[in-house]
Amino acid sequence: MLPTETLDIILLTLRIAATALVLGLPVALVTGYALARWRFPGKTLVSALVNVPLVLPPVATGYGLLILFGRTGPVGQVLYDWFGVTLAFQWTGAALAAAIMAFPLMVRPIRLSFEAVDPKLRPAAETLGASRLTVLRTVTLPLAFPGILAAGILGFAKAMGEFGATITFVSNIPGETRTIALAIHTLTQVPDGERAVLVLIAISLGISIVAIALSEVVAERVSRAARAL
C-alpha cells in the first residue's frame, strides 16, 4: 500500500468521525438533558430506543439504515427528491452510520453527568437573579462538562472504529467509504497484507492517544477557567 493511499484512508476516517461527532453530539446533548431533567410521557420508550444500536447487531443497524436511507427507502427517497442528497454508498452515509452507532455511547455519560448536577442549585441561582438560560450556561453546563467531554471522546472513538453498520450501509468503497477499520478488514483478506495492517493499527492507536491527551488538556483548562476570578 502506498503512503498516499494510507494518508487518504486516515483523512477520510477522521473526516467521517468528525462529521459523526458534529452531527451526533448536539442531539445526544439534548437527549441526555431531557432524559436527566425532564418528565414526559414515553420517557422509558425514548430511553430504550436510544440504546437500540447498542444491543442490535451492527449489521442489522446498517441494514435498517439501508432500508430507510437507500435511494428508494422512505427517508432516502425524500432526501433525494427534495434535496438531491444520497447517503447510501457515500462517505456522508458512513458518517450517519457512525453517528447512530455512537449515539447511545454519547447519551449515557451526558445523562449521568446532568443527573449528578444538584437540582437545588437552580433555585439558588434564580433567587440571585439568574434566568434559566444563564443558570444553564453558568451552572449546569460547566458542572456537566466532564461528562460531555467523555461523551465526545467515546463517540469519536466509536465513530473511528465503526465497522458493521458502515460496511452494510455504505459498503467498502476505496476513497469514499473505506475507513481504517474497513481497510484493515480488506488487507486481512489479501496475501502480504500484514505489514499494512500493522501500520494502520499503529496509526489508530496513535490517533486515540492524541485524542485522549487532548481531551485531558481541555478538561484541565475548563475546570481552571471555571475556578478563576
Added chain:
Amino acid sequence: MLSVDVAAALGNTEIRAQFATGSGVTALFGQSGSGKSTIVNMVAGLVRPRAGRIEIDGTVLFDSSARIDIPARKRHVGYVFQESRLFPHMSVARNLTYGQWAGRRKGSRDFDEVVRLLGLEDLLNRPPETLSGGERQRVAIGRALLASPKVLLMDEPLASLDGARKAEILPYLERLRAEAGVPILYVSHALDEITRFADDLVVVSDGSVLAYGPIADVLGRIDLGPATGRHEAGAILEGVVRERDRSFDLTGVTVESERFFLPGLDAPLGTPVRLRVRARDVSLALEKPTAISIQNVIRAEVFEIGKPQGPYVELVLAVGAQRLRARVTTKSAAVLDLHRGKPVFALIKSVAIDRRSIGPVRSADEV
C-alpha cells in the same frame, strides 16, 4: 416591610399564612414539617401559592386575584438555604458576586464591606468544598446580601451545623442583624437560637400561623399551648447588666425593679440583655423564702391563669410591665389559691437560665 397572606397545599397539609414583618429580624418558628419552609419558598417565588398576596415595601410580588406572579429571579429576595447551595465549580469570590455577574443585580452593597462583615477575607480564593459548614453558610449569606435583596430569608441556616460550628457563626448573625440594614425572615425550630436575636416572632403550627408580633408578647402568651414549645415554653425578659460578682462569677441583671443573678456574663455594666426563662423552671411562693439556694426571688403578680391541662397549669406573671411564664401543678395552684392579681414570689434557679439564649437587645430603636 414584608406582608404575606397566602394559602397553599403541601401534600395533605393546608398552608394558611398571614403575617407581616418589621424592619428587624422576624423568626418563623414551628416544629419540623409545620410548613415554615413552604412559606419562605412562597416568599422567594420558588413555590406558587394557590391564592393570596405577597407584598414587599409596597411592591406586589404575588397576587392571585390580580394574576401577578413575579418570578424568583426578579423578586430581589435573598435566600440562605439550609445546605448553603454554593456553586461547587466556582471560587468563593465568584460565588459571592454571582448575583452581580450572572444575575445582573446592580450591587448597591460594597463587596469589601460584606467580606469584612462576615469575616471572609481569607476564603476568597478557596473552592467551596474546602470550607467548613459554618464558613459555607457565611459565604451563602454574603452571596445573598451582595445580590441587593429587599429582605433576607434564612431557612434554618444553623440546622446542619454541630454545636461548635453554631457557636462560631452566631456572632456573625448578630453582626448581620446590627449592620446589614435589611429585614431578615429567619426560619428555625430552635427557640434558644430565636430568642437570642429575633425582634418579632411568627408561630407556625400544622401549616397555619397561630400568632405573630413582638417576640416577648408572643412568647408570653399561654393560649398558644405547645406551639411555642412544650418543654421549652418560656418568656423573654429584657433587662440591663447592673452588677458583676467576680468572687462567685455571677452577673446581676435588673429587669424592671427586680434583680436577677445569672451565671457570669461577659458583658459590661449597662449592657441591655435579653433572657429567656422557661415556664417549667419557675416555682411560686406566697411568702419570701429565706435560707434557700435559689438566688432569684422575684416579686410578681399573677396576671393570667390558663386552663389546667392534666396535672399542670400555665400561668402568666406580671413583673412590672414585663411578663414571666410559670408552669406549676394544678394542685399547687389550688393549695396556694392562685388567682388573678395575687402577689407572689417567683423562684428561679440561676443555673436554669439558659446561657445560650442570653443575647444583646436590639440597640437601635429599643427603650
